[in-house]
Amino acid sequence: MKIRRSGAKSRKDTRTFFLFLTPSILGVLVFVLLPFLDVFERSFRTVVTGRFVGFGNYATVFGNQAFRLAVGNTLRFTLVCIPLLVVIGLMIAYPVSRFKSAGVIKSLYLFPLAMPTATIVIVWKIVFCRRGFLNLLLTRLGEWSGLWGEVQTDLLGTKAAFWVLVFSYIWKNVGYTIVLWLAGILGIPNELLEAARADGASESQCFFRIVLPNLKGSLYTIVILSFLNSFKIYREAYLVAGSYPVQDMYLLQHLFNNWFVNLDFDKMAAATVCVGGFLFAVIMLLQRLWDSRDM
Amino acid sequence: MKLPYIKFHLRDIKRGAAFLLILLPTVLVCLPIFLLITGSVMSGGELQQHLAPVFSDDAAFVSWKAIPDYPTFAHYGKLLFMTPQFFVLFWNSVRLVVCILAGQLAVGVPAAWAFAVYQVRGGRALFTLYIVLMLLPFQVTMLSSYLVLNRLHMLDTHLAVILPAVFSTLPVFLVYGGFRAIPAQLFEAARIDGASERRIFLSIGLPLGKSGLLSAVVLGFLEYWNMMEQPMAFLEDKSLWPLSLYLPEITWQQAGNAFAASVITLIPAVFVFVWGQDYLEQGIVFSGLKE
Numbered sequence: 260m261k262i263r264r265s266g267a268k269s270r271k272d273t274r275t276f277f278l279f280l281t282p283s284i285l286g287v288l289v290f291v292l293l294p295f296l297d298v299f300e301r302s303f304r305t306v307v308t309g310r311f312v313g314f315g316n317y318a319t320v321f322g323n324q325a326f327r328l329a330v331g332n333t334l335r336f337t338l339v340c341i342p343l344l345v346v347i348g349l350m351i352a353y354p355v356s357r358f359k360s361a362g363v364i365k366s367l368y369l370f371p372l373a374m375p376t377a378t379i380v381i382v383w384k385i386v387f388c389r390r391g392f393l394n395l396l397l398t399r400l401g402e403w404s405g406l407w408g409e410v411q412t413d414l415l416g417t418k419a420a421f422w423v424l425v426f427s428y429i430w431k432n433v434g435y436t437i438v439l440w441l442a443g444i445l446g447i448p449n450e451l452l453e454a455a456r457a458d459g460a461s462e463s464q465c466f467f468r469i470v471l472p473n474l475k476g477s478l479y480t481i482v483i484l485s486f487l488n489s490f491k492i493y494r495e496a497y498l499v500a501g502s503y504p505v506q507d508m509y510l511l512q513h514l515f516n517n518w519f520v521n522l523d524f525d526k527m528a529a530a531t532v533c534v535g536g537f538l539f540a541v542i543m544l545l546q547r548l549w550d551s552r553d554m
Numbered sequence: 555m556k557l558p559y560i561k562f563h564l565r566d567i568k569r570g571a572a573f574l575l576i577l578l579p580t581v582l583v584c585l586p587i588f589l590l591i592t593g594s595v596m597s598g599g600e601l602q603q604h605l606a607p608v609f610s611d612d613a614a615f616v617s618w619k620a621i622p623d624y625p626t627f628a629h630y631g632k633l634l635f636m637t638p639q640f641f642v643l644f645w646n647s648v649r650l651v652v653c654i655l656a657g658q659l660a661v662g663v664p665a666a667w668a669f670a671v672y673q674v675r676g677g678r679a680l681f682t683l684y685i686v687l688m689l690l691p692f693q694v695t696m697l698s699s700y701l702v703l704n705r706l707h708m709l710d711t712h713l714a715v716i717l718p719a720v721f722s723t724l725p726v727f728l729v730y731g732g733f734r735a736i737p738a739q740l741f742e743a744a745r746i747d748g749a750s751e752r753r754i755f756l757s758i759g760l761p762l763g764k765s766g767l768l769s770a771v772v773l774g775f776l777e778y779w780n781m782m783e784q785p786m787a788f789l790e791d792k793s794l795w796p797l798s799l800y801l802p803e804i805t806w807q808q809a810g811n812a813f814a815a816s817v818i819t820l821i822p823a824v825f826v827f828v829w830g831q832d833y834l835e836q837g838i839v840f841s842g843l844k845e
Contacts, residue, residue, distance in 0.1 A: 272672045273675075280680075284680075286721035289702065291718075293702070297702075351575060354572065368583075373826070375780045382590065384608060388608050389607075430582060442839045487689050490692070494783070515696060538690060
């Protein structure tokens with residue numbers, strides 16, 4: 260219940276609010292918001308002379324083949340990874356929620372989150388290279404079953420590299436997805452499920468009619484967080500293949516980094532405004548979507 | 555001919571699924587660690603032999619031995635006692651992480667308190683702004699950070715990595731989750747008893763909101779120990795780099811060093827993970843945007 264506060268009280272509240280918030284707000288202003296305005300302004304000028312070119316930079320960016328490739332790949336990566344992560348996480352979390360030893364399993368799945376990227380990349384290189392462990396395993400499997408011969412695809416230098424990235428992303432992120440799903444599942448009142456079972460609902464009915472609809476809040480969180488973390492796959496991609504990987508792996512992050520290194524600040528400013536604006540719109544849309552469904 | 559009748563009990567399937575669910579992560583998590591540890595105590599010659607297919611056009615596949623023929627701690631010894639560069643980078647990492655976390659708490663905890671306790675006009679809008687900022691990837695803020703760091707003459711110093719991270723809004727969000735979990739009646743009661751706002755923050759907020767604070771620390775540690783994009787963009791001088799950027803610099807010819815360095819990098823992360831797992835989980839749940 261909210262208690263209506265008198266004018267003096269709320270004025271005092273406002274003062275205290277800003278007293279606590281000031282250091283943070285000042286920092287955000289100086290290090291994020293004001294520089295962002297600067298970037299916005301620069302996106303309309305050339306980098307060397309500072310001449311005003313209107314939407315020229317934007318036209319260059321959208322005409323740029325590397326930009327289109329990178330946007331395509333990044334979208335593809337996100338659209339493949341997030342649904343996959345969400346579903347795999349739920350497929351693991353739902354059975355695990357009934358285990359007594361859920362804690363141990365959770366730790367096992369969470370551990371990759373703690374593993375530094377530079378460390379794991381060494382392992383991935385040994386596993387996924389042309390004569391690495393995965394191909395060795397596949398070859399042996401082929402010999403054993405007699406279905407295929409030696410497998411020697413270079414998993415890091417061909418189209419397959421994209422799927423290595425997908426695997427690496429899921430390996431790293433599935434842990435917190437499971438934790439979030441579990442929190443959601445355990446938050447569903449048990450009486451609800453028991454009542455349904457008493458009324459003769461089957462396991463699958465329980466799952467689709469009761470569990471799933473109650474997990475919308477978790478879904479929203481998971482989607483947002485996995486989206487945020489999907490950008491960090493750049494670390495793996497960069498360490499495995501450097502600044503210019505195979506085409507299928509060339510992400511927006513590579514492009515931004517390469518523009519940054521080449522001091523192409525005008526293109527970068529325009530692209531920053533576009534990508535930032537796009538993300539802002541997506542976040543707002545998701546939030547709006549969620550709020551309206553909530554009612 | 556009658557086929558032998560095999561009956562699958564639902565219970566068996568469930569048991570099988572449970573087994574798989576445990577086996578899968580065990581293999582996927584333990585094998586990499588096993589590989590790193592055995593590699594770090596394998597003699598250089600043996601490693602070369604096993605890993606030759608990775609970096610040359612050898613026709614054979616990679617191979618491995620669970621127990622090295624010539625176990626040795628030479629790589630650790632060399633790294634710890636004969637590579638001063640490694641020490642410098644290790645302390646760089648420690649320094650960066652400690653400064654960032656301390657700064658984040660100093661700035662972020664009061665901010666989280668403000669958002670969690672005081673209902674003020676415009677407060678919601680500000681909070682939404684914080685959420686959006688926390689979700690922006692590094693690449694979007696890279697240029698703006700660069701411009702401001704350049705203007706403040708901070709490029710190529712540790713401050714260039716520390717300051718933007720200190721004002722990251724993610725910890726505010728995590729700590730906020732912890733503060734929101736405290737029942738508001740407690741504050742009202744304290745106010746009626748004449749406690750000042752500062753006193754309420756220090757004596758009620760901080761002790762009771764501790765879990766949110768710690769989860770921000772654990773998540774922050776794992777994130778910044780692994781930090782790569784920021785130092786790569788803002789630090790040109792390699793003697794300022796953190797450990798996470800040093801590892802990729804080691805060539806395959808010194809594979810033993812790479813393995814040993816990986817294990818040493820991994821140790822603090824494992825330590826924090828084991829110690830803070832509860833807070834980590836809580837932090838993940840707090841980062842749920844719905845309270």
